[in-house]
Amino acid sequence: MQKKINSAKGKTWSGRFSVPTTELVKTYTASVFFDKKLALFDIQGSLAHAQMLSEVGVLSQKDLKDIKSGMAKIKKEIETNEFNWSLDSEDVHLNIERKLTDLIGDAGKRLHTGRSRNDQVATDIRLYLRHELDNIQLYLLELLSSCATFAAEHFDTVMPGFTHLQVAQPITLGHHLHAYCEMFERDLERFEDCRKRINRLPLGSAALAGTSYPLNRQRVMELLGFEDISRNSLDAVSDRDFAIEFCSCASILMIHLSRLSEELILWMSPRFNFIEIGDAFCTGSSIMPQKKNPDVPELARGKSGRVIGHLMGLLTLMKAQPLAYNKDNQEDKEPLFDTVETVSQTLQVFRDMLADIKVNKANMEQAAKEGFATATDLADYLVKKGIPFRDAHEIVAKAVLNAEKRGVDLDGLSLDELKVYSTLINKDVYEVLTLKGSLHSRDLPGATAPKQVKKALNQTLSRIKKRLGQFQARASST
Numbered sequence: 001m002q003k004k005i006n007s008a009k010g011k012t013w014s015g016r017f018s019v020p021t022t023e024l025v026k027t028y029t030a031s032v033f034f035d036k037k038l039a040l041f042d043i044q045g046s047l048a049h050a051q052m053l054s055e056v057g058v059l060s061q062k063d064l065k066d067i068k069s070g071m072a073k074i075k076k077e078i079e080t081n082e083f084n085w086s087l088d089s090e091d092v093h094l095n096i097e098r099k100l101t102d103l104i105g106d107a108g109k110r111l112h113t114g115r116s117r118n119d120q121v122a123t124d125i126r127l128y129l130r131h132e133l134d135n136i137q138l139y140l141l142e143l144l145s146s147c148a149t150f151a152a153e154h155f156d157t158v159m160p161g162f163t164h165l166q167v168a169q170p171i172t173l174g175h176h177l178h179a180y181c182e183m184f185e186r187d188l189e190r191f192e193d194c195r196k197r198i199n200r201l202p203l204g205s206a207a208l209a210g211t212s213y214p215l216n217r218q219r220v221m222e223l224l225g226f227e228d229i230s231r232n233s234l235d236a237v238s239d240r241d242f243a244i245e246f247c248s249c250a251s252i253l254m255i256h257l258s259r260l261s262e263e264l265i266l267w268m269s270p271r272f273n274f275i276e277i278g279d280a281f282c283t284g285s286s287i288m289p290q291k292k293n294p295d296v297p298e299l300a301r302g303k304s305g306r307v308i309g310h311l312m313g314l315l316t317l318m319k320a321q322p323l324a325y326n327k328d329n330q331e332d333k334e335p336l337f338d339t340v341e342t343v344s345q346t347l348q349v350f351r352d353m354l355a356d357i358k359v360n361k362a363n364m365e366q367a368a369k370e371g372f373a374t375a376t377d378l379a380d381y382l383v384k385k386g387i388p389f390r391d392a393h394e395i396v397a398k399a400v401l402n403a404e405k406r407g408v409d410l411d412g413l414s415l416d417e418l419k420v421y422s423t424l425i426n427k428d429v430y431e432v433l434t435l436k437g438s439l440h441s442r443d444l445p446g447a448t449a450p451k452q453v454k455k456a457l458n459q460t461l462s463r464i465k466k467r468l469g470q471f472q473a474r475a476s477s478t
């Protein structure tokens, strides 16, 4: 039986409670062991709040001074890992407030004037996410740069282009990799757009309805570098759509990385033997001495599942929550933190790995030769001589069947053999049947002709260069 004493005491909110929470409930409801990650952002938010409180005359100069010096001590303790986090204080906010009050007395208790943990935590997460997002965007830009540099080296390296994983038409490796550059650039745009909605200030919303203190929200916004203040207090303390949006952008990015991973894994298999990933990014087998496994792309492919899982978790967490704040929202942190860490690491390791891949050009070219990759070119050749495309398609299909039986590629058939299918075929057909001829003929913006690929990649690289300086400056300022 619970003892009926006022021993919920010690809790910041214990005034109205006569029975303490059980140890199990305490552990179940506490978040300090994961939300302490927000500590420095919590202090940053508190200092801005205190500064503003003193400016509007709610807090004395002396209190502000004490809060600043107390917070400086706490910050130092946290940074040097000496801070004593306690389960009894439930979460990061109450741990810091408790310590502040221990250090400076009543001024510590006045800090929370005009504020609730509801708008406090919403502010902390936004500060945290903005900071992490700026790092992530920088890593993504560096990965994009690494991918574009790799692609540019291979603007004219021939490889088979696939549909249905069957050889379709010859392309260049540069063209193939540029496709990923495009995906990563769109990912960057998505994150940039998402950042706008993260970068708004909830403080001043208090528990749900705002506060009667004459707070200057605009001032706190400026102090914390937010672009705007939230426009509805109920919404500001309760919705986590900015975190969901971030995880959704992160999921799309991880899907792109997982597609690239899949290709790298296939290309490194001895059947393809198109590439070799640097030793630093592979591991061996404990039983099969000959093995070199592409662990990094395999893990990235696997980790995409984890990030998508977090997105599903957050969506489900938010679903059907009535306004305004509910404790459900405490569960937003672990999936968000893990998404941030997973994406940050994956981007950095991919950035480095893409700079350490050897390409077996001869094997790639040989594979393009083996799959009748120039069949469409032969059909187009016939169309240009006046044969309707559907008939040309039929003629080429027969030629392919014959070549397949003989074990040669289309350009291995003699002119006489080709003429059997159409008398319109002349010597000049070999110009289109070669891989080079085929590649150079696809000379439209966005197409695979080396000239076009080079141009597209130069444009990508100059966009990257423009952005790199901006992103570096921003990542170091938040």
Ligand code: ARG
Binding pocket: 031, 035, 091, 117, 118, 121, 325, 327, 329, 330, 331
């Ligand atoms: N630890 C809480 C969270 O992460 C802080 C807000 C608590 N608010 C409350 N009304 N109990 O959501």
